[in-house]
Amino acid sequence: EDQVTQSPEALRLQEGESSSLNCSYTVSGLRGLFWYRQDPGKGPEFLFTLYSAGEEKEKERLKATLTKKESFLHITAPKPEDSATYLCAVQASGGSNYKLTFGKGTLLTVNP
């Protein structure tokens, strides 16, 4: 069974204080690992897809990296508007099943 564990559950940062969120996963074969951002009362917003170990992707203050066992979402000099829940999900390879298995998320709060 595919599993995704995110840590920490919650993270408080001061504006400008860089940090990383962790996503550990076990999957029979990885097709892709996805990062989403979710604001309260809204649907998740797609951020990144990572397909293979060593891959990195960046968007503004966010950088996602992938190893064979985990992914990190690095947040550089965060701003209060980066406050949200960040969700990690994996999609197993093989067949026509495109389901995502989600972690429980990391609630990030950035204080001004």
Next chain:
Amino acid sequence: GAVVSQHPSWVICKSGTSVKIECRSLDFQATTMFWYRQFPKQSLMLMATSNEGSKATYEQGVEKDKFLINHASLTLSTLTVTSAHPEDSSFYICSARGVGTYEQYFGPGTRLTVT
């Protein structure tokens, strides 16, 4: 690009009635659509997967006769909650996967309250 809409954004209904939620992919064709449920401060729980023109595949523990899913076109899927009860109150979110892609793009969600 990759915009998904849901309607309504919130709905209140009485116990025993049915309610339909629409999910549309606005600027792409969705081979597959997914329906999730999310409880407060919890992650998303997949309810079912639907492919255009096919019957939906429900996750274990999800009553298919209670949560009717129709995916009649490449841009529209509907979820009907039949004979709703207060325990069905939740945040329902759909997502869509485009042809030849792996990413799922999510709608804004529908808040259902059953009184």
